[in-house]
Amino acid sequence: MNLGKTKKTNRHFALKTELFVTTFILMLLFVAGLFTSFMAVYFSSTEEVYRDQVASTSEETINNFEIYIDNVINISNLVEKKVNSISLSSEIKEDKSYLYFDELMDFSNEIRFVSLYKESGELFAKNTYYHSSESLESVLSSKWFKNAKNEPLVNSFSKIEEGNYFTLSKFIKTNEGDNYVLRIQYSFDKVISLIKGSNLGEGGHVLIYDKNYDMVYSSIPKIDEKEISSIKNMVIGQTTFSINDSTFYLYVSTIQNTGWRVAIANNFDAIVNAKESIIIIFSVECVSFIVVFLLLIYLITNQITKPLVALEKEMAKVESFDFKEATKEKIRGTKEVISLNQSYIKMLKRIQELAARLIEEEKEQNKAELLALQNQINPHFLYNTLDSILLLIDKGDNENAGKMIVALSRFFRISISRGKNIIPVTSELDHVNYYLKIQKMRFKDNFAYELNYDKNEIAPYFVMKLILQPIVENAIVHGIGEHPKENAEITIQAKVIDPYLIFKIHDNGYGILPEKQKEILSSFLDKNVHVGVGLSNVYHRIKLFYGPKADIKIESKMDVGTTISILLPLEGVKSDEEK
Known part of the structure; x- marks a missing residue:
């Protein structure tokens, strides 16, 4: 390798420019020769x-x-x-x-x-x-x-x-x-x-x-x-x-x-002195001839290079991955240009097929990841509920045991949802309602709960299932705890505030320490940071399904309570189709 020499870069011009300049120089030589010959005859x-x-x-x-x-x-x-x-x-x-x-x-x-x-x-x-x-x-x-x-x-x-x-x-x-x-x-x-x-x-x-x-x-x-x-x-x-x-x-x-x-x-x-005037007249004629000839050169070179320029523009569209637009315009020109364009279109279609396959594979990967996150829901709830039912039966409290069994049955019926991941918003709220009924019986009415929503307002919308229950479970376990204070209460609210469908889960429990809030937010940004399952699980699931507009916000004050807000973009909750 010769480090002492710098490589000389060649300056490239457009084909149209080279054709135009070359023809123009030849024309100037012709006009100059014609002018000289005319003057020689004229002076005589x-x-x-x-x-x-x-x-x-x-x-x-x-x-x-x-x-x-x-x-x-x-x-x-x-x-x-x-x-x-x-x-x-x-x-x-x-x-x-x-x-x-x-x-x-x-x-x-x-x-x-x-x-x-x-x-x-x-x-x-x-x-x-x-x-x-x-x-x-x-x-x-x-x-x-x-x-x-x-x-x-x-x-x-x-x-x-x-x-x-x-x-x-x-x-x-x-x-x-x-x-x-x-x-x-x-x-x-x-x-x-x-x-x-x-x-x-x-x-x-x-x-x-x-x-x-x-x-x-x-x-x-x-x-x-x-x-x-x-x-x-x-x-x-x-x-x-x-x-x-x-x-x-x-x-x-x-x-x-x-x-x-x-x-x-x-x-x-x-x-x-007529010589000067004639020279002027002939010069004007030469200039007029040059102007007309330049126009002809421009038209001819444009006709030759226009198909190539059009093909170049079509190729530029591929840079923005606009494959459909890139194959719309039909390029016309010489046989060589048409052949080149046909090969280019075949290449684009092949790229388009590969891109579609890649997108489909990415969708399948997202579905698998959503399923894995959904399966992380804490199974201990089922075990604890069954233990509570057995305890009630042992005590002879068959009535409450029956109520708990009915609530548990309906809870899991919605959880399964015939294999569907997208369910109506009203079903998701019923699901968390049955969960709260079971937990209230387990905790011996040590807390109250309330669901606030306008059924007619939220009826047209659909959401991923199991996005409220993990957060409500956190509110019971961490917010209220085993020794709740007096008047412990959990409130769940659902409302539409354009452009979002918003769920708010509020408890008046102990609150979340600022350091703990930072850890939770870190788990949102980095899946490798593990701070429990509930909030992080729901956050990553809604981000995967609804995209970057979806979000979870945390508001908490010590000894006052905590409010968790789930924001889902309206364009993503208008259909029950699974992505």
Whole structure:
């Protein structure tokens, strides 16, 4: 064994991932080769493209603006859809609303902040890092807020006085009946990059202005008055004007959905560099091709690996021993996958059979253990009773001897119960009643007893036999003893307190020492601890039969008395079926 070397672990990827990545790399190599070949052919014919570039540049620039604005509006629509798809008030209470706004910030670098205002002007929600210092009056009087409320059906665009920023605002009415104003502030960097990407020639520039001819953006520091006059006279269309011996082609159009107009001035004297534009166009096409191809790769790899993933999920169910659920779903796929699934199902059925056999064996073992515990009931009672009967006969007290024989007969009739271990609750109470009658005659009426229960209440329930008599025997022998105090009494109570059927055996005898109580509780937890038979015997029997919910509780005070409570779960005492 080489201790000086550490074993290198191999990193494994899913089959779907490996297929996807491999095909994607091959596709990228193909697109790169295609792009390179196209550029080589294109550069040889560049001068022919230059002739048409000036006319197409203006339209292309406006189209790029409109695409950008469409994306801006789409983000607004997404926010409105999100607001209507969730309970916004609960999201705010749980401080989760910022998560979605933060995702928008990651989605678009041009967004400076996202905020949502109540109709009253109060800030309601925002992204994490936005801190507003605007007063309520400032918000209510702002242009973006007024425009959104005055035109609730459209997106409103407003220019900020300082810096290259503009604001999109929109009035949102939620499905819950609440009204809000959405505010998203964007940087003009994207617009500027679009303008810089357009070859307008020397001195060429772009102006964006609103319906009042207030300037929203200008790509040049100073605007000539002749150009402004031409824009106002023309409104929309095409014209020419001259500045400093240079002639410009002015193309004026609207930017849809904004209320803004754009004026693009191309220098006729400049040679338009078409190469850059064509590269951009072809790059967009390549990206579109890549996106479509990625979608196709995903669909194909998903079709191949879906049956294997389904089979993997079915196998995972076995970890929770859910054999029935694991064999429900029918796996479809290639011949190899179907064959593997059939073998897997056969294996599961075999495991299921073995598990069922193991459960059955465990039930039989529990039955044997219950029977062994039941057989531990003290037989001395029978011997003592028979001795008492003989003593009464010797004394000539045939009447009491007869009563004791009848009580003993009925006691054992219930004890045997035709071989049944589960008997009605009323029979178990009759059983302990006959036992107490016999013991009272044996002890010469030195104690009294009472059984308290509502027969109609307990009549529907069934219990294991011989769970009360051992505890009552303890109450007589240890609680009252051979020299009972005056007014010695044993009370047995049965009642239903959901979710338990409860028996209480109370005696007003000497009580149980605290040390003795600890020993008894120890015998509950450990079968190897022997502290008499009665309580421990009953405890282990009810635990085996009724499960962990069953319990015995001990309450005792010296020279006051002891109460033993037996708690049996109701779901376990509703049937007389033996487990």
